[in-house]
Structure formats: structure tokens, C-alpha cells
Amino acid sequence: MPRSLIHSAPTGVELSHIGAVLLDIEGTTTPIDFVHQTLFDYARSRVPGFLKRKWDDPEVRGDIARLNAEHVSESPEPSLPPWRDNPGGVTAYVQWLMQLDRKSTGLKSLQGKIWDEGYRSGELKGEVYPDVPPALERWRNQGLGIAIFSSGSVQAQRSLFENSNAGDLSQFLRAYFDTTTGPKKEARSYARIAQELRCRPAQMLFISDVPVELDAARKAGMQTALCVRSPAVAPSDGPHQVIHSFDRLLSPKSSPPEVSPPMPPIPPEADAAVSAWMRGRGWQVNPVRWQTEEPNMGFYVWQEEVSSIGKVHALWLDEAMIRHLKAKELVQVLERESVAEEIRINYKVRIEERGAGYRVSVVPRKSGAFRGVE
Numbered sequence: 001m002p003r004s005l006i007h008s009a010p011t012g013v014e015l016s017h018i019g020a021v022l023l024d025i026e027g028t029t030t031p032i033d034f035v036h037q038t039l040f041d042y043a044r045s046r047v048p049g050f051l052k053r054k055w056d057d058p059e060v061r062g063d064i065a066r067l068n069a070e071h072v073s074e075s076p077e078p079s080l081p082p083w084r085d086n087p088g089g090v091t092a093y094v095q096w097l098m099q100l101d102r103k104s105t106g107l108k109s110l111q112g113k114i115w116d117e118g119y120r121s122g123e124l125k126g127e128v129y130p131d132v133p134p135a136l137e138r139w140r141n142q143g144l145g146i147a148i149f150s151s152g153s154v155q156a157q158r159s160l161f162e163n164s165n166a167g168d169l170s171q172f173l174r175a176y177f178d179t180t181t182g183p184k185k186e187a188r189s190y191a192r193i194a195q196e197l198r199c200r201p202a203q204m205l206f207i208s209d210v211p212v213e214l215d216a217a218r219k220a221g222m223q224t225a226l227c228v229r230s231p232a233v234a235p236s237d238g239p240h241q242v243i244h245s246f247d248r249l250l251s252p253k254s255s256p257p258e259v260s261p262p263m264p265p266i267p268p269e270a271d272a273a274v275s276a277w278m279r280g281r282g283w284q285v286n287p288v289r290w291q292t293e294e295p296n297m298g299f300y301v302w303q304e305e306v307s308s309i310g311k312v313h314a315l316w317l318d319e320a321m322i323r324h325l326k327a328k329e330l331v332q333v334l335e336r337e338s339v340a341e342e343i344r345i346n347y348k349v350r351i352e353e354r355g356a357g358y359r360v361s362v363v364p365r366k367s368g369a370f371r372g373v374e
């Protein structure tokens, strides 16, 4: 991992070099109604009986202790039920928390246990959109790692996918993360997830229906896709590519998935000169990698590690340039063609040899197509 596949997204925006996919649940893999109605209603109606039955269960006692601690720190208000250490009393507080949709750790843990019972008995089935199971299987077969990041507890996430309406999907998932890793709107949570998955953020794709979560992932250097499940909704132009389903996302262009041929040797002085040129402009650069774009067209790619502005700068140099030019000449071309300016504006610039000259092409942010600048 990661494998060097060339990917195409439905919007035409290229997602290059993805090694792992990170998925939100609500509004992304699963209809929001399933969580807000089916699951919440289920927990609401089962809380009293569950607490009565499990009152002495050590794990449930742990949740009750947590709820008690949270209750102590509540600011007093008329609707807050008083704390009573019995099933009826705890039920009243739990119902109050649910009514206000409070993000309480004790509540989430207790709900997770109630849902788990429901899944085990077959009363609950985790709902996923129909395009989700085939995509999970396809990505797994492509060698991509797949993980979940959701505000629901890890136990609730695992139960949902183990007992989904499409069968046990947990076989496709490598890891689950909840808010104990960090808030979904903070970049450091995504950096931590990448670290745990041993993946560079730039090689991860985070998919969510909430733009601020995507902004945070972007800040940590991840690639992002905004999942808009209603096809009628066309969000205004934003920084994140928009998808309506997982259907064609990260599909290899040819089947079976093609693996890029190994990188042809690059003279160390050429590598050093280009890296130094990029670093000299304030960009932290990943080690050079190899990417084939079209048949018989290969590029050495120097890509920024983490972008400060949420977009990753990259310089693509045609193999022929490396073969024909000395390190010093390479840097001269980069200087002469104002490539730094192009990268700053467009984030990805490629330079190809054309006869005796060079052709600079840039990726415009909107169309995803290459525009030639002779």
C-alpha cells in the first residue's frame, strides 16, 4: 500500500494515489433517517426495560456512573430531571438527553449496548445505501484500506456494519474511529487517524456529507469528497468534489486494476535539485513517486506533504525531461517557465517535452481537464 492506480471520480476530478478511504456514516454510507429515527426511536423505547434488566451488569454500571458524573456537571434548569439512582431515575435523565440530542458519552455508550442487543436479535438491521456494499468490495479488492470515522461509538459503528441490510460488511473494514480520537471538525483528528492507519494523509480520501468535516480533513492533507445523497441538490461551487453515490468512485480505468510499472531510475542529483527547488518555495515535499497518466506517458511527481491552504501542490515532470536534461538545466526550465506561480495557483503542474521545447500544462481547479500553456 498504496498502489499506484489512476482513479477517476464521477466529477472528472482525478483522485490520485489513494491508499485508503475514510468514511463518515450518517448521510454518507447510511440514510440520516436510519440514525435519527430508526435507531433513536429504538433506543428511546428500549431504555426503561434495558436498564431494569441490566441494572447490575458491570458495564452498564460504568455507563450509569458516567451519566451520574455528567448529571452533576449539568447547569441547573427546570426541565432537567433530578438524579435518582434507580432504573426509572436514570431512564428519565437518558430520555431528557435524547430529546435534546446531547452528545453525551454515557448516553452514546448505553445506546450502543441497546442497539447491539437489537442487532443480535435481528430486530435491527444496519441500513446502508445500495451502492455502498459493492464499492467496499471493489476498494478492498483494489488493495485500498477502508475505515470509518463517525460520531457514533465504535461499538455502534461495528454493529451497524456487521448486521447490515446487505449482510456482514465488517469484513471490508479495517478500523473504526469515533470522537474519542478527536472531534470531526478538527484537523488533528484526521492526522491522528492517518497515523494509526500508517498512511500519509495525502494518500487518503475522506468522504462525508458535512463540508466543515471535509475542511478539517483537507487541512490535515487528506483528499476529500462531499457526499450529497439527494441527486436534486447541487451544492454551489466549493473546494470539495461532489459525489452522489460511490458507484464509480475510485474505479480503476481498466479492469483488472492495473498496477503502475516500477519507477524508472532517476538520477539522484535531478531528484535533489527538483526537491530543493520546491522546498525553496516553502513546500514540504514527499519523496518522488512515479505515475503513469496515459499509455507510454510517465511522470515523476513531487507532491507537497501537507498543504497549509488545503490544496496539495504538485509538480509532474515528464520522464523525457529527466532523461535529457541535467539537474541544472531542469531548474533553469522551472525558473524560466514561471512554474512556481502556476503551482501556487493551480496546485498541479506538468511539464512535458515537445520537440525542442517544453509544454507546461496546469490543472484548472474546476474542470479537472488539462489546459495547455505553450
Ligand SMILES: [Mg+2]
Pocket (backbone or CB within 6 Å): 024, 025, 026, 027, 028, 208, 209, 210
Ligand atoms: Mg454525516
